[in-house]
Amino acid sequence: MREENIIKHLSTLKSIQPDADFARSARTTILYRSEPRSVHSFGLRQSLSSTLSIGLVVMLFVFVAIGGVASVLRTPISPTLSGVDEASLASEAGSVNQTIDTHLKDVAYTPGDTNRLAMAAPDESINPDEEIDLLLTQAKGY
Amino acid sequence: MKLSTKYFILAALLALTVPATYAQSMDFAQLTVPEDMTPEERLAKKIELTTDALEKANERVLEMVTKLEVIELEKDTVELELRDKLIERAKGYNAFYDTKLEALLVAQTIEEVDVIINDIIAYREGEYASGAKEILEFILVYSYTPSVLALADQRLQSILQDVARLEGLELIEPNAFVPRIDEAKTILQKAHDLRVQAATLIMDNYAASLLVLPNQEIETQATTTPVIVSTPEITPKLLAEQSLNEIKALYQIFIETGQEVGETLGIN
Numbered sequence: 001m002r003e004e005n006i007i008k009h010l011s012t013l014k015s016i017q018p019d020a021d022f023a024r025s026a027r028t029t030i031l032y033r034s035e036p037r038s039v040h041s042f043g044l045r046q047s048l049s050s051t052l053s054i055g056l057v058v059m060l061f062v063f064v065a066i067g068g069v070a071s072v073l074r075t076p077i078s079p080t081l082s083g084v085d086e087a088s089l090a091s092e093a094g095s096v097n098q099t100i101d102t103h104l105k106d107v108a109y110t111p112g113d114t115n116r117l118a119m120a121a122p123d124e125s126i127n128p129d130e131e132i133d134l135l136l137t138q139a140k141g142y
Numbered sequence: 143m144k145l146s147t148k149y150f151i152l153a154a155l156l157a158l159t160v161p162a163t164y165a166q167s168m169d170f171a172q173l174t175v176p177e178d179m180t181p182e183e184r185l186a187k188k189i190e191l192t193t194d195a196l197e198k199a200n201e202r203v204l205e206m207v208t209k210l211e212v213i214e215l216e217k218d219t220v221e222l223e224l225r226d227k228l229i230e231r232a233k234g235y236n237a238f239y240d241t242k243l244e245a246l247l248v249a250q251t252i253e254e255v256d257v258i259i260n261d262i263i264a265y266r267e268g269e270y271a272s273g274a275k276e277i278l279e280f281i282l283v284y285s286y287t288p289s290v291l292a293l294a295d296q297r298l299q300s301i302l303q304d305v306a307r308l309e310g311l312e313l314i315e316p317n318a319f320v321p322r323i324d325e326a327k328t329i330l331q332k333a334h335d336l337r338v339q340a341a342t343l344i345m346d347n348y349a350a351s352l353l354v355l356p357n358q359e360i361e362t363q364a365t366t367t368p369v370i371v372s373t374p375e376i377t378p379k380l381l382a383e384q385s386l387n388e389i390k391a392l393y394q395i396f397i398e399t400g401q402e403v404g405e406t407l408g409i410n
Contacts, residue, residue, distance in 0.1 A: 133263075135191050
């Protein structure tokens with residue numbers, strides 16, 4: 001790529017603007033992650049050169065332009081808003097459902113419950129008591 | 143081709159094409175018995191299968207005992223007393239199975255083994271079935287269900303904290319999620335109530351037959367727990383199942399709440 005092409009591409013970055021949703025989400029992220037600032041850190045921040053600040057802003061826009069939006073928006077909320085985090089909720093819900101089904105299967109059958117044996121679907125796993133009774137039935141059959 | 147050979151081929155084909163659990167069904171078990179087996183082979187097979195069944199039965203009982211033992215109950219309570227009696231009862235099942243294992247070791251004929259098998263089946267369908275049902279219900283109501291309810295309680299509290307923080311930051315409208323939260327609280331409370339009813343029913347059903355309850359304790363329970371109209375259809379197991387199914391519905395609401403919060407924050 002020629003130098004003039006690079007300059008041309010870089011100049012187009014000036015026209016990139018964040019959309020409204022991103023601005024709102026970025027505000028959410030910044031507000032949410034903000035910590036009480038110490039006097040020391042405030043002084044340090046003030047000492048940063050304006051060149052560096054501008055550079056960071058440019059990097060942010062470039063990052064947004066190359067599609068890093070999703071990860072920027074999604075990752076910060078997970079460790080901080082764990083209660084309403086969708087991935088965490090879905091995982092826990094799946095685990096709870098599986099646990100409940102296992103518990104209910106464990107108490108679903110007792111010996112002599114012939115209806116249960118007849119109703120068991122081919123792909124349905126059986127509980128230990130069912131397995132024991134089936135072994136005894138097989139043994140009796142020999 | 144001999145008939146027994148056909149059975150063998152059919153059994154092999156079925157074993158390859160149907161799930162293992164289905165292959166263990168009673169019909170299939172009868173189908174797999176080859177007619178040309180010698181009496182010695184039949185005896186050996188009977189002993190093998192019965193021994194396997196008894197060992198699994200012992201494992202099942204030990205599992206019940208372990209689950210009963212880890213349930214934390216307050217000292218000097220009726221629940222603890224009942225729990226201990228259930229453990230004692232379960233150990234009695236082990237003793238029966240051990241006796242039958244010993245009998246199998248000295249069995250010499252098919253008829254002797256058949257007698258043992260019939261004894262085991264009769265025992266399991268009689269004494270064991272009713273006793274194990276009580277044990278499993280106790281575990282369901284005092285161990286399984288409370289652990290699931292505790293997890294749901296924690297999740298609701300965590301959601302409440304997050305919503306409060308977001309409201310404090312003015313990122314969501316105040317009270318925007320009140321209907322959802324209220325719905326979740328109602329369902330969770332219902333799940334707790336159902337578990338309490340199941341526990342009360344267990345004590346009502348079994349205390350009279352297993353324990354001598356002081357009248358005062360019975361009266362105290364009656365005044366502090368929901369009144370239950372005992373009908374044949376309502377069992378501790380049914381109530382506990384309903385409680386757990388409420389938790390399944392509750393988690394669906396939790397997920398929807400999380401989605402709505404995400405949409406409100408513009409991150410979905």
